[in-house]
Amino acid sequence: MTELKQRILPAVQKPARYTGGEWGEIKKDLKDVRVRVAFCFPDTYEIGMSNLGMRILYGVMNEMEGVWCERVFAPWGDMEAAMRQHRLPLWALESQDPIHSFDMIAFTIGYEMSYSNIVNMLNLAGVPIRSRDRQGLKNLVFAGGVCAFNPEPLAEFIDFFSLGEGEEITVEIVSLYDKAKAEGWSKEAFLREAAKIPGVYVPGFYRHEYNPDGTLAAIVPVEGAPKTVTKRIVENLDKAYFPTKMIVPSTEIVHDRANLEVFRGCIRGCRFCQAGFSCRPVRKKSPQVLYRQAVETLTHSGSNEINVSSLSTSDYRGLKELTDMLIPYCESHRVNLSVPSLRADNFSRELMERLQTVRKSGLTFAPEAGTQRLRDVINKNLTEEEILNTCANAFAGGWSNVKLYFMLGLPTETDEDVLGIAELVYKVIQTWKEHAVNKKRGLRVHVATAYFVPKPHTPFQWEKQITPQEYLRRCKLLKSHFYSRSITYDYHGPDLSRLEAVFARGDRRLGPVIEAAVGNGARLDGWDEYFNYSKWYDAFRQCGVDEDFYTTRGYGEEEILPWDTIDVGVSKAFLKRERRRAYEGTITPDCRHGCAGCGANTLLKEVGCDD
Amino acid sequence: MIRALFEKTGNAIYISHLDLMRLFQRAFQRAGLPLTHTQGFNPRPSVSIALPLSLGVESRCELLDFDLAAGSFTDDEILARLNQTLAEGVRVLQVYRDGRKIRELALLDCQVTLEYDAGIPENAVEKITDLFARDDVIVEKKGKNGPMEQNILPMIRRLSIGAGEENCLELRARICCQNPTLNPALLAAAIERYLPEFKPDFVRIRREEIYDAKETIFR
Structure with a gap:
């Protein structure tokens, strides 16, 4: 039986x-x-x-x-x-x-x-x-x-x-x-x-x-x-354990490919980004070790795709050396090499050309904000000129798909910044008109906006999240300025990001809320098929907890924060300093243009930061 | 063209047809057996599996066709290498060249196990035997344009039923598997439709052997 x-x-x-x-x-x-x-x-x-x-x-x-x-x-x-x-x-x-x-x-x-x-x-x-x-x-x-x-x-x-x-x-x-x-x-x-x-x-x-x-x-x-x-870190990634004999799923998964992590940490310091601060200091693997691990992983798994991953792969100093070794290997073994998280610099453009032996996928940018002023506030070191130059090259090379990702509700954001997104998108369309080689194929610009969620251990950890009503107003304002049929604009409803904001900066009083929500049937909340805010809404009411306390209230700089017990290496003084610079609209150059003194280097005993 | 006869048992019966093709492509890669690739914009390793098997059905007689791009491997080498790199439950039984054309494949033997948790109901063997001795057995089949009625008897060459392991009836049948195709699950569906009192608590299906139209074993 x-x-x-x-x-x-x-x-x-x-x-x-x-x-x-x-x-x-x-x-x-x-x-x-x-x-x-x-x-x-x-x-x-x-x-x-x-x-x-x-x-x-x-x-x-x-x-x-x-x-x-x-x-x-x-x-x-x-x-x-x-x-x-x-x-x-x-x-x-x-x-x-x-x-x-x-x-x-x-x-x-x-x-x-x-x-x-x-x-x-x-x-x-x-x-x-x-x-x-x-x-x-x-x-x-x-x-x-x-x-x-x-x-x-x-x-x-x-x-x-x-x-x-x-x-x-x-x-x-x-x-x-x-x-x-x-x-x-x-x-x-x-x-x-x-x-x-x-x-x-x-x-x-x-x-x-x-x-x-x-x-x-x-x-x-x-x-x-x-x-x-x-928190713990591994100082020497070349010597760290890495499994080259990995499980190969028998059924389709989301990212079905071999993975090569080239470095940890990030030199950029985008002020909204939790990974950018909490994964510091920067430590890299050598191209030789990576190449060996790539070949072993591919041989063992039989996979036909390998992905080079990190928070910002263009910042990996060994990228040229690594790709010079990997590209010939991948070509002769019919393996797709994917290198996401590239910045719009010259080398990356060349690299993209070389990767084109495979498939012409779309071009993706995350300017996060529509105006230079606001990009300076969030320290997103990406200029309009860089975006448009890269687009011009790509359009001339036959690309006709661009994805642009933004956030709404960033600190100091005004309607002018929101409309700056529309202006930038129109400049991309204009660039296509000037540079496209094959206009018959048409252009698709995919614009997506996310609802900003302040995260712990970032300079924005004290910030207010805007209200869901205000977020939706800004989405609609932006939408009313998209006329071209080339543009697809996506924005998610505010509920999920609001809940994410509650838990990101939440305290112990949320335990009973989670339990109550599960009791109400909440699960698989990351899936549209299952997410239902009303289950959470009821749970908050059952437990007498107000979501706004964690979202729109904002946290005081002198307040004891629930995560104060946790030290990720980046000092609170540095985060406060970065927050002030954000309000002044002053950028902080990346770590290679001078150490900003975040403190994460003190986690290292054997090697220097980013050596 | 090289052909592999393989079995799909145990937990591997839950691997879908498309996933199984990918699984084989990777197994070849791991085994150091380079497959030829399809032509076109997005070249893919070319493997093909005859008669897609429904999810949850076991089989002792699956066929995989492929070609190797380089190297000279004996059939035994290919078999040995593949069996070292396949997932649990997928096992190659035989590798050979010059297999017959898939379109000559016509019939298959299947075993349908009917499980009765409370014991086999009385007279079940007789009643089920009588059912398949009727002039027609009409079953609802999912078609492209919604459900449709179909007489499955013409697609059954022979059928026998008897007691199997404890509380199980074993229904063995030789049925059409190509032009037209009879899904063996419909044999159980027929029992459920005509003899609801003999509806089993669970049905297990296994493909046993494949034949051409003259009932010669197909390879």
Whole structure:
């Protein structure tokens, strides 16, 4: 007779994402395993398997003797319904065992809108969602990823957080667990020891006290916990663990390709960008190491596409050397080489030409703001001239597709800035008229605006988010100035970004809101098919929490911030200085034109910043 | 043209037809077996799989056609290399040249397992045997223009039913698989339509063997 799970699989969409068995999956014999880790990605298989961080840490943990790390993803709605109907608890792909039998449950969290999935996945696993309801070492829940840089909304659910890059700290954490399990420690004893590992943040060791107006009055460390916890980084990326033997999904995922991360951190300092500050300092890999890893990864996976990734790939000093090696290899092996995140400089233009042996994809710019004044405010070092020059070259070379990304609601933005977007778009159209080689094909300009979300650890971490009504007014104002049929203008409704803003700068009082929203049926919030603000609206009302406190209110510079316990290396004084420069409309040159003194270089002991 | 006979079992039955083609393309790449590419704007490795298999159906007799761009590999080498690089549940059984033209493929044997959780209902074998002995068995089939009625009997060459493992009936049939095609799932659908009291709790399907119109095994 066919077992229950096998009976469900034929009835759900894309069943291959629930079965495991892919090429490169790691299976271990349970008699050799002392610690079982369920590594959860709080979104679907297609998203999670596209995440490089998860693949690195999967490899890191499975390299450890006696440790077996398996993958877990959020089920799609049809599968969840079947699981609940048949009381089938959430399982890990490799062994197909329910994760409530695992020692550790890890989450990697890169997006605020996956918070509902974390709670929902624990619930589907049959594991108590709150930290205090999980006794003993079994099912210890920990989490890392960018969202751990303000982990407070999740403080009730997660036993401890691992801050920063995981290659080294994860080994230290799992080794400590191995020891604790062998010696029969209590959960409390384990957490006290874990808190001594640099980069481990145990929210239970901090008491948050509030003023009558709702702002934080104090964050009090208890149990001897340090006042701040500093994120971890890997100093020498050439020597860092990198998995060249990766899992090759048997079903289609979002980014189905080999990945090559050329450096970490960013020299640019765009003032709205959380990654740009929280991933500092800049550390690179050498072209030789990258080339070797590229060849190994491609050979092992059989993939026909490789992606060179970083926050700003044109800033990678070894780019020419690397691409000089990679392009011939990729051509002779029929591999597509994709190099996104290029700036509009001369070398990048040449590189794009050389990559054209493959496919003419569109041209994408993210000017973020419509006027030079506002681009100076946000320190987005991209001029109109650069955009138009690059467009002119591209149009002359036969391109006829341009995507332009902007934000609305940036600090100091006026209607003039909003209309500046329309002006810039018309200049792009004009440039096409002057330079296009084949006008019959027509031009498509795709314009998209996002609703600005202030993020922690950026110079804009104190800023107000504009109201949803004001955001929509600005969208409509802009829309009324687009007349050309070449333009497609997209803007999303404000709800998702508003919620993102709440959780990005949220505090511990949001834990019950997440729980209530999940109770109301919120999950897979990053998906249009599922996102429904009313479930969250009701949850806020049920918990007596006002969204505006976290969004339109703005935070005072003297206020204690929920994420003050977390040190990402960039000092608060620097962020304040950058904020003032933003208001003056003064740009801060990139790190290579002079160190702006952000402080992240102090995280380095062996090498210099950006050496 | 080189042909591989392969099986798709276990969890691999949930890999869709398109995904399976990609899976093979990568497996060839990993195995160091360079496939020829299609001509055109966006060259793709050319592999083709005869008779797309429905999701959830197991098979012992799938055919994959391909050509290698370079190198001289024996059939056994190709088989060995592929089996070292394929995902769980996909296994090559035989590699050979000069296979017959796919359009001569006409029939296949399938095994449809009917699972009854509360035990096999009384008289089920007789009733189901009688059903397929009627003059016509009309089943609703999903067509391009919505559902349509179809008599499936002319597409069944032979059919037998008997007890299988515990609480299961095994229905074995030789059916048309090309011009026209009978989806074996419709055999179970017919039981459900005419004999609702014998509706199984779960149906499992497996392709066993393929034949030409003269019922000679097709390779």
